Amino acid sequence: MDSSIQNPSLITEDLRKKIYDDLAEAMISALEAGRINQEEGKKSAKFILNSLDNIKTKEELKKFLEDLGNQWNIYKGVLIKLKNEEVQNQDAQKLAQIQDKLNQLIN
Amino acid sequence: MAPTPDTSPGRTREFSSMAVLSYGGESTVAPAVAQADRQLAASLRALAQKQSGKEAFSAFLRKEESASYSSLTLEGDKAAFGAGAAHLNEDGGIVLDENARPELKAIHNEGASLLEITSKVHDYLLILAAGDDRKQEERFKQMREQGRRHLEGITLTQLRQEALDYILADPSFQAMFPELSQIPRSQRQKYIEAVLLRDPDLRVLYSRNLQRIQEEILKLPEVKVDERLEQLERQKKENKTNLEDGIDGAIDVLDRKYQGIFTKDELTEIVKTSYNLDDAIDTIKQKLLERRVGRVQEVIKFLGIDNEIEKTKTSLDNKDEQLMQARNKDPAATESIKDEIKNLKESLGKLEEQKEKWSNDVDLKQQVNTYNDILKLLDTTRGQTSEFIQSLKKALEAQNGINGLERQIKKLPAFKDRQRSERERLAAESRILGRLERVWGETVAELMLKRYDEMTKLEQQRLAKEAEELRKKQEYEAAQDVEKVRGVIRTRWIEYNESSRSRILHQHNIGEDMRFLAYAASGEEGVKRLLLREAIGREITVIKLDENGKEIIDPLTGQPETEPFQWDNVPLSRLSEHDRKILDTVYTTLGKEFKTKLFTDYYLARSCITDRTLGMKIFGRYIFEASIGELAFRQHEWELLHQNFGADLESALKSSREAQGWLDRMKREGIVPGFKLKWLIYLLILLGLGSAIPGLGIGGAAKAAGIGVGSAAGIGALTGEAH
Numbered sequence: 134m135d136s137s138i139q140n141p142s143l144i145t146e147d148l149r150k151k152i153y154d155d156l157a158e159a160m161i162s163a164l165e166a167g168r169i170n171q172e173e174g175k176k177s178a179k180f181i182l183n184s185l186d187n188i189k190t191k192e193e194l195k196k197f198l199e200d201l202g203n204q205w206n207i208y209k210g211v212l213i214k215l216k217n218e219e220v221q222n223q224d225a226q227k228l229a230q231i232q233d234k235l236n237q238l239i240n
Numbered sequence: 241m242a243p244t245p246d247t248s249p250g251r252t253r254e255f256s257s258m259a260v261l262s263y264g265g266e267s268t269v270a271p272a273v274a275q276a277d278r279q280l281a282a283s284l285r286a287l288a289q290k291q292s293g294k295e296a297f298s299a300f301l302r303k304e305e306s307a308s309y310s311s312l313t314l315e316g317d318k319a320a321f322g323a324g325a326a327h328l329n330e331d332g333g334i335v336l337d338e339n340a341r342p343e344l345k346a347i348h349n350e351g352a353s354l355l356e357i358t359s360k361v362h363d364y365l366l367i368l369a370a371g372d373d374r375k376q377e378e379r380f381k382q383m384r385e386q387g388r389r390h391l392e393g394i395t396l397t398q399l400r401q402e403a404l405d406y407i408l409a410d411p412s413f414q415a416m417f418p419e420l421s422q423i424p425r426s427q428r429q430k431y432i433e434a435v436l437l438r439d440p441d442l443r444v445l446y447s448r449n450l451q452r453i454q455e456e457i458l459k460l461p462e463v464k465v466d467e468r469l470e471q472l473e474r475q476k477k478e479n480k481t482n483l484e485d486g487i488d489g490a491i492d493v494l495d496r497k498y499q500g501i502f503t504k505d506e507l508t509e510i511v512k513t514s515y516n517l518d519d520a521i522d523t524i525k526q527k528l529l530e531r532r533v534g535r536v537q538e539v540i541k542f543l544g545i546d547n548e549i550e551k552t553k554t555s556l557d558n559k560d561e562q563l564m565q566a567r568n569k570d571p572a573a574t575e576s577i578k579d580e581i582k583n584l585k586e587s588l589g590k591l592e593e594q595k596e597k598w599s600n601d602v603d604l605k606q607q608v609n610t611y612n613d614i615l616k617l618l619d620t621t622r623g624q625t626s627e628f629i630q631s632l633k634k635a636l637e638a639q640n641g642i643n644g645l646e647r648q649i650k651k652l653p654a655f656k657d658r659q660r661s662e663r664e665r666l667a668a669e670s671r672i673l674g675r676l677e678r679v680w681g682e683t684v685a686e687l688m689l690k691r692y693d694e695m696t697k698l699e700q701q702r703l704a705k706e707a708e709e710l711r712k713k714q715e716y717e718a719a720q721d722v723e724k725v726r727g728v729i730r731t732r733w734i735e736y737n738e739s740s741r742s743r744i745l746h747q748h749n750i751g752e753d754m755r756f757l758a759y760a761a762s763g764e765e766g767v768k769r770l771l772l773r774e775a776i777g778r779e780i781t782v783i784k785l786d787e788n789g790k791e792i793i794d795p796l797t798g799q800p801e802t803e804p805f806q807w808d809n810v811p812l813s814r815l816s817e818h819d820r821k822i823l824d825t826v827y828t829t830l831g832k833e834f835k836t837k838l839f840t841d842y843y844l845a846r847s848c849i850t851d852r853t854l855g856m857k858i859f860g861r862y863i864f865e866a867s868i869g870e871l872a873f874r875q876h877e878w879e880l881l882h883q884n885f886g887a888d889l890e891s892a893l894k895s896s897r898e899a900q901g902w903l904d905r906m907k908r909e910g911i912v913p914g915f916k917l918k919w920l921i922y923l924l925i926l927l928g929l930g931s932a933i934p935g936l937g938i939g940g941a942a943k944a945a946g947i948g949v950g951s952a953a954g955i956g957a958l959t960g961e962a963h
Contacts, residue, residue, distance in 0.1 A: 150292060157284070157293030160300075164281040171277060178297040185294075206751070 142190050149185065152194065155211045156181055156201075163207035177205045356390045357406060358457070358676070362450045363391065364403035365443045404429050412681025419917040424909065436684065436929060446683040453675055460668050464661040466654030472645050479641040486635025487511065493628040497613065501531060511635045520632060521618050528614050533607045542598045542608060545591060552588045559584060684929070691927040692844055693736055699833065700730060706829060718825045721775050725826045728774040729834055733841035750842050756808070757835070758877045763884030765812070767835050768827055773807040775826045776819055780810040835885070843923045882915040889918055898925045 160177065163169040169177075180201065188194050195212065202209035280300075288296035363383055370379035380396040391399065407413075408429055414421065420428055436442055487507050494501050502510075502524075510527075514520035529536045559581045566573045598604055617628055649655050703726050710719040730736075733753070735744040753770060760766025772780065784792045784801040791800045805811070815823065873881075893899040902921050906913055913921070 150294070153297070154288065154293035157288045157296040161281045161285045161288065161296070164277050164284070167277065171280065175301055178300045182294070182297050182301065 142192065144188065144191055144194055148194075149188070152198075152211065152215070153181075153185065155214060156185075156208055159208050159211055169205065169207055173205065177201070177208070180204070357402075358450050358454050359388070359390050360399060361403045361406055362447055362454070363388065364399055365437070365447050365450075367396070367399075368437055369440070369443060400433075404433055407432055407680050410677065410680040412678035413684060414681075416681050416685065417920060419914075419920045422911060422913065422917055423906065424911075427905070427909065439687070439929065441690075442683065442687050442929075445687055446680065449679050449683050453672060453679060456672055456675070460672070461661065461664050463665050464654070464657045466652070466658065469649065469652055469654045469658065472649050472652070476642055476645045476649070479638045479645065482638035483508070483511070483635050483642065486631050486633070486638060489631030490628055490635065493617070493631065497617065498528070498532060501528065508635075511632070511639050514636065517629075517633060517636060520636060521629075524632075525614065525618050528618075529611065532614065533611045535604060535607055536611070538598070538604060539607050539611045542595075542604060543611075545595045545598070549588065549591050549595065552584055552591060556581065556584045556588065688844065688927050688929065691929075692734075692840070695927070696730075696736060696837075699837075700726075703729075703830070703833065710829075718822075721822050721826055722829050725771060725774050725830050725834070729830065729837050732774075733838060734845060745845055747845060750838070750845055753838055754842050754873070754881070755877065757838070757884060758873075758880040760884060763835075763888065764831075766884060767831055768812065768823060769808055771826050771831065771834060772810070772812075772815075772819075772823055775822050776807070778807050780805050780807055780815070780819065782810060782814040782816065785814070835888075839885075839919065840923060840926065843919060878915055886915060889915070889922065893918060893922060896922075896925055 160169070160174055164171070164174055184197050184201075188197055195215070198208070198212035198215065202212055284296045284300055287299055367376050367379045367383070370376045377396055380391070380399070384391045394402075408425065420431075423431070487504055491502060491504055491507060494507075507524075510520055510523050514523060533539055559577055563574060563577045563581065566577055617626070619626065619629075703722075707719050707722050707726065710722060731746075733746055733750045735746065756770065757763065757766040760769065781802045781804050784803045786792050793799070794801050812823075893903065899921055903913065903918075
């Protein structure tokens with residue numbers, strides 16, 4: 134069983150992959166736009182590869198993304214996106230709960 | 241551009257080749273870096289999409305530095321080089337293509353031309369210092385009489401134009417102020433000539449920097465010379481001339497009959513790859529027939545058909561005789577002979593029919609004529625009289641000679657020595673080229689920073705005086721708060737240490753604060769919040785209010801409840817009386833200075849200071865890039881800044897005669913300067929490098945240079961106050 138199902142604070146492999154993809158997109162876009170040079174890009178790539186695989190929890194992930202964004206501005210958007218998605222998920226969950234309660238009342 | 245005197249035997253050099261030189265040296269680096277980065281990004285994106293983002297990071301990390309920048313070398317990728325050429329063509333007006341590369345190498349081996357150009361620019365600076373036009377003309381004549389060879393054969397007007405062209409082509413200056421590219425080239429030239437070069441401080445700095453480079457040029461390592469090697473090289477050169485003559489002669493003959501059938505390069509390649517004359521002739525014949533006689537096989541058969549018919553008839557006669565004999569001696573064999581005769585007659589009929597058909601084919605007949613002409617042209621038996629064969633022979637002999645000489649040259653120990661010394665010289669020249677490319681931009685940056693330091697010093701003195709006055713009024717607490725923020729203004733963005741004369745760039749802070757101002761609800765609120773952060777702290781405690789806006793009292797203590805906010809989201813209207821008083825004091829005393837210093841530091845940091853710890857060094861060059869890291873603003877961020885501070889800037893510019901001079905001129909030229917360009921103009925005026933162009937009737941009496949313009953009075957102008 135996926136450990137994250139047992140403990141919701143753990144991150145799933147899907148999320149890890151998604152974060153990798155989002156970070157790669159941020160780096161590639163910045164490289165294209167000339168907002169980062171290759172040398173800095175590589176430093177950040179090394180930092181990401183050395184850290185992201187060892188991250189277990191969502192809190193650690195947020196801390197990592199915050200540190201990353203502080204060091205290389207180009208990655209700041211990834212944390213914001215993650216937080217937005219979390220809020221959206223929470224909203225969706227709340228809406229589902231409300232929907233459930235309404236259904237219980239109606240039925 | 242006027243040609244300069246030939247400074248070395250056998251070599252003709254044009255001044256304009258300096259442009260080629262700077263073009264090929266390192267000026268292509270910035271656009272080529274961008275090109276290489278884009279290419280790399282495209283391949284990483286493909287990898288990320290095909291596999292995963294993680295794989296893209298791993299691949300990026302595996303990529304060797306040298307490989308990623310291989311396209312930036314002179315022998316590198318043509319696409320990157322082409323992009324560089326296009327970039328320069330747009331910005332610098334230099335029309336070049338990649339064919340300039342071989343020429344670049346030739347220039348590379350000649351230090352004199354570098355010396356010549358720097359000498360010309362240097363002399364032009366000296367002439368400018370003489371004063372008005374008449375005195376300049378006198379000075380120019382004097383210098384020519386002093387025997388300065390590089391001034392021979394040109395006029396002062398030509399010298400002036402050459403020097404300005406050289407300065408204008410400086411890529412580092414262009415990169416420092418990308419906004420200036422909005423202004424037409426003629427006006428940029430006028431700005432450099434009438435404002436920057438008239439600044440004595442700048443002339444002194446530039447002259448000193450040029451002289452240092454000249455000294456390096458004079459110390460360039462020599463390429464090793466060997467008598468035997470030189471002799472063989474001379475012979476090789478002669479052979480090369482013969483090769484070219486031979487090829488030209490052969491092409492001439494071919495062109496007379498078949499215009500453009502072979503290019504010079506094509507024929508040279510055939511000569512280089514052929515073993516001997518026959519081999520070359522065979523290749524040429526084959527290509528000529530392919531190109532001019534499409535139905536070669538039919539032509540050959542047609543030309544041999546009479547012979548074929550004759551042979552068939554002879555065979556038929558023989559078989560008839562065989563048949564006669566067989567009837568007498570071996571009647572059993574007659575049947576097979578009869579079959580053979582029948583077949584031969586059929587063949588003969590077909591051949592005659594084919595001959596008849598081909599004889600009526602007009603196109604084939606023309607092709608036959610061409611075929612015969614080609615054979616005649618390539619007839620080696622007429623070797624002594626055929627002009628084509630003679631030319632081809634000459635080329636082949638010359639090529640053989642070159643091959644033999646090259647083998648001999650490579651065997652000489654002196655050859656490797658020379659190669660090594662050539663490499664050393666090229667490396668040394670490359671370093672000088674790099675310095676030459678950025679010497680003007682660096683000089684302007686150096687002066688701007690010098691003026692900025694002086695300006696900051698004056699500003700600090702003024703603020704210290706104000707703080708002292710507050711103290712005298714016994715407003716100790718307020719004086720302390722002001723002192724605290726004053727320290728921030730001094731150190732938060734560009735920190736200057738007077739004792740060590742060092743400047744520390746806090747790029748992250750500049751980027752963070754500028755962005756905060758851009759995204760703030762209004763410019764003034766943004767400034768207040770930044771001041772709040774510095775004077776009080778990041779966390780601000782305010783009294784908690786209920787839904788009706790009334791204070792909530794803690795039932796246990798009877799005191800109002802409080803709640804913490806951050807400096808960037810605390811409701812300013814709910815600040816405690818104590819905090820409000822501090823904010824009011826620092827805002828009134830330092831608000832204007834705070835925002836102006838931040839904007840000025842931003843521009844200075846972006847244009848003149850490269851944070852060398854960031855490792856922006858590429859090929860020994862710290863690039864002046866507008867878009868470095870956190871100082872790179874997106875267009876919408878500029879728009880937000882304009883929204884928040886546009887009015888401030890407009891009123892500051894209105895209060896400056898120099899600024900009005902710039903803006904009026906631009907208006908007449910149909911240029912609508914954007915927020916960025918206006919800020920740049922403001923900064924240049926602040927530093928005494930933006931006065932209106934004298935003699936144009938616009939702000940002519942304005943101070944051309946000097947810190948007076950950029951003093952505290954100048955800073956205050958941003959708020960629109962009259963000074």
